[in-house]
Amino acid sequence: MARQTTTGQRALVTVAAWGIGILISFPIIWTVLTSFKTEATAIASPPVWFNFDWTLQNYIDVNTRSDYARYFMNSVVISIGSTLLGLAVAIPAAWSMAFQPTKNTKNVLMWMLSTKMMPAVGVLVPVYLGLRSMGLLDTRTALVIIMMLMNLPIIVWMLFTYFREIPGEILEAARMDGANLRNEIIHVLTPMAVPGIASTLLLNVILAWNEAFWTLNLTTTNAAPLTAFIASFSSPQGLFYAKLSAASTMAIAPILILGWFSQKQLVRGLTFGAVK
Amino acid sequence: MATQRAHKAARLMISPSVILLLAWMIIPLGTTIYFSFLRYNILTPPASWTGFENYYYFLTDPAFIPALVNTLVLVLGVLAITTIGGILLALLLNMEFWGQGIVRILVISPFFVMPTVSALVWKNMFMNPVNGLFAHLFRAFGLQPVDFLSTLPLLSITIMVAWAWLPFATLILLTALQSLDSEQMEAAEMDGAGWLSRFIYLTLPHLTRSITVVVLIQTIFLLAVFAEIYVTTAGGPGYASTNIPFMIYNVSLKQFDAGMGAAGGVIAVIIANIVAFFLMRAVGKNLEL
Structure with a gap:
């Protein structure tokens, strides 16, 4: 001002x-x-x-008494695994929509966004029963896949808004200079795309880490991440405020720190590029 | 030739995302719709066809009307707190002061706290009638401590959820405020426009779109509040803090009535779609290709 x-x-x-x-x-x-x-x-x-x-x-108590490390590892595997899987699927899609938009691109993007509007609770019954019949209830595999599907629209959208800002002329210039497609991707596009991909990764790890509908309903012990571990404090025995606080601090600290670094991306990612 | 090949490549690059999302939409949603017409208890299969009976039972369940009202109260309550609070906070944080970076971090932090943590911290360390901080505070003023979660369950949950979403609204509105043209502001000020009229005629119109986005995105998430209820009141006492998602969870996985749960799911999808329609229009308007 x-x-x-x-x-x-x-x-x-x-x-x-x-x-x-x-x-x-x-x-x-x-x-x-x-x-x-x-x-x-x-x-x-x-x-x-x-x-x-x-x-x-x-x-010390929380770590020794409750197998905290296992819940922590489940959170890490689910949030990072689902995000990496989502990126692998979304990068080509966002890439081609940003650099070779067709008249359908907008419709495809809007349709992807609309899948995000489906309330999870609307499909709880079939997902729960389907996973049960496949023996996938309470497995990391199931949660990685579901979390990936939950966040895929956001991942595609975020990547798309970042890729769209890479000027197309730079590709033409590289092509003029005789770069083939492989060189074009490795030397020209990748360096320009990395920051956008990193921001997308960060925000989606945060979202997956804190997700507490599917993780509470589809896990019991083996694949339970920190959200479910903390929920187990809801029926406490004896004095537990300090232990609840220690467990909570450990559960939120990593994501709080990541979050502080991703404030700007947060706005962009969660508003689907509508506010920048 | 070249463009045709490029188109083919583009389709190949997009298709994994589209196929996955299409499958994720159609298979579970189709199954939900199918189940909603079955008499289907998870513990005692097989299922049998029953027509619209599940919808009838869901809509006439004694929990349904309270759940619908609670869902609306929760959504509207949190929206009111977060948008009004968000505008005020964004205006404050947009002024010049020492330590902006740190204050921003303090304000945004609640958004990164997972719902089960925030709910249990509020429930035990703040709202507990014996050991909670609010109880200490009430006693310090010579008042009787309030048992928030049993006497004011919905208000308590509204506070917890609003605490998590206020930072989100603030951050987005602050981002929008920072793009406000300061020359226009100065011109208005020189023309003798007061603080209030500058706010009403310049700031607020500039924020309209961001406010719309904040309201719509929050609505999508607020219609689905679950964990906060799950770990604090479990929908009680009675149905006092049961919302639609929690009711569906109860019917499906506690009463094992997959058919009626699925009917509830279809109803939840319809409600969300009404909101989604408006959100898509707001976002779509901004997407120029």
């Missing part, structure tokens, strides 16, 4: 913005703080803020 603001105004806005920022993220801050308390301090009344004996015991 070009207009001048006085230092006083700026200080006032700073206080307001920081206040609201801390208020909004407070549940996260409080969870992280609680994860370092003992169970007794976690429920102390009045609440204890910073002056307690910080402990890592909850993290």
